[in-house]
Amino acid sequence: MITVCSRCRDRIGFGELGECLICCGSFEKIDDLISDILEDLNDYEYENFDVGVRLYGSSKAIELFLKEKFGIEDTLKDDFKIDFARRFSSRTGKLRKVNGDVRITINLEDLSYEIDVSSVYIYGRYIKRVRGLSQTRWICGYCEGRGCEKCNYTGKKYLSVEDLIITPAIEIFKAENAFLHGAGREDVDARMLGNGRPFVLEIAKPRRRKVDLRHLEEAINQYAKNKVVVKFFDYCDAKSVEIIKNAKFKKRYRVVVRFDKEIDRAELEEVLKKLETVITQRTPIRVLHRRADKVRKRKVYSAKLILHRGKVAVIEILSDSGLYIKEIVSGDEGRTKPSLSELLRVNARVEKLDVIEVLGGLEEILNTHVFKSLRG
Missing domain, CATH: 3.30.2300 (THUMP fold)
Structure with a gap:
């Protein structure tokens, strides 16, 4: 017969009272x-x-x-x-x-x-006003983050939107770390303007859990010195990260395009109408080192000429999420079809690219299960 405590004997129905071999006195x-x-x-x-x-x-x-x-x-x-x-x-x-x-x-x-x-999650939007910022932390490939002459001993290839947002957030929440989860991402050399890109800020292992979001906004915007501007809407939960990462929000872009020769305005406008179709796009050469080589289909809903002067044009494009805009201009050596270069039979390249609107966000579901429990 095994010896047990009264708690375990009541549970299993037998045993002699004594030093408990089942719970080892854990309840005491x-x-x-x-x-x-x-x-x-x-x-x-x-x-x-x-x-x-x-x-x-x-x-x-x-x-x-x-x-x-x-x-x-x-x-x-x-x-x-x-x-x-x-x-x-x-x-x-x-x-x-x-x-x-x-x-x-x-x-x-x-x-x-x-x-x-548990992490704290906050939903917001950010505007990136300058070029040369990556969205998330980009570790220097030469030193793998340790710091070297190539990266000016920062350990980073680029300063990032994430760096500018999380640094004040970590301090305010007294957290171990923080992460930016964006609804898509813009190129390092592109700006994110207009209504801003939806994102969820994850605060990892925070000592503080409830912070005035206006105060957090002010601290981040002051720290970022107008490179990045954030607006927060509400606390959310982990489910919102999955929603934001899988979102397929349409986006509106404004691009400055340079052609190898002067283009007739009427011809350019006609070709832009032909670009309003389903685009077949193979993974661009410039990102093949970090993206799977596959073919995707995305739709261009509108392509409007805003300004035209000789070899330069400003074009506004509304498209599905996941379309590489630079490549629908250049054609990417035939990997994107149709493209502006192909339709005009003239080499064209994007000189400047801005995202000016993201159509959609978590604001549309603020009253769903993601937020109800947090609002009480």
């Missing part, structure tokens, strides 16, 4: 365990918590022994989890919530534990 140690955890969480803001329990080593062996020898499916993990959550809630006044602000995982073998602090 819950209050001390909570004290240790609360000390580790002292610097963190959180409104709710979740708890998980794992069985390793001898604890797992006992569970298997009870099942094989006596046919008992022991509920030790669930029993401990319920008792821990009840006592933790009583001590802190905070309620348990699935995937809560902090997630505590306890190993019943030795009562060691891990604390995982």
Whole structure:
């Protein structure tokens, strides 16, 4: 006969009272365990918590022994989890919530534990007013981020929109890190103007969880010094990252195009109408080193001539998400069809590219499940 505590005997239905071979006195140690955890969480803001329990080593062996020898499916993990959550809630006044602000995982073998602090998510839009900024962090390929003469010892190939946004955010939230999740991305040499690009800012392991978003905006915009301007709309959750990353928002572009020779305005306008069709585009040569070589079809909804002077034209294009705009101008050695160069039979290239509108965003679903729970 095995020796057990009264708690475990009530659960499994047999055993002699004594030093418990099943829980090893874990239930008696819950209050001390909570004290240790609360000390580790002292610097963190959180409104709710979740708890998980794992069985390793001898604890797992006992569970298997009870099942094989006596046919008992022991509920030790669930029993401990319920008792821990009840006592933790009583001590802190905070309620348990699935995937809560902090997630505590306890190993019943030795009562060691891990604390995982959930990220904070914020939805907004950014405007990029200057060229030469990548969207996300771009590590220097020569030194792999360590810093070298090539990157002026910054560890980065380019300064990024992400750098300018997350630096103040990390400080304000007292976080370990932060990440920008954008609805698509513009080229390093392109600006993002108009209504701005939708994005979700993820704050990783924050010590603060609720910050006035106007204050956050002001801090970021001041730090970015007009290179980047952000506007935040609301707190959101992890689901919004998936939504924003998979979004297929149409985009409006304005491009400055230079031709190898002067182009007749009437001919150019006629050709632009022919460009309003489904474009067959193979992955551009310039991004083949980081993108899969595949063929995609995207539609151009409108291509309007805004300005024309000899060899230069300003054109506004509305298209599906995922269309490489530079290549529908140049043709990319025949990889994009039709293209402006092909239709005019004249070499053409984009000198400047701006995204001037993103048609869509999470504003349209602010009242859906993504935000309701956060607004109360």
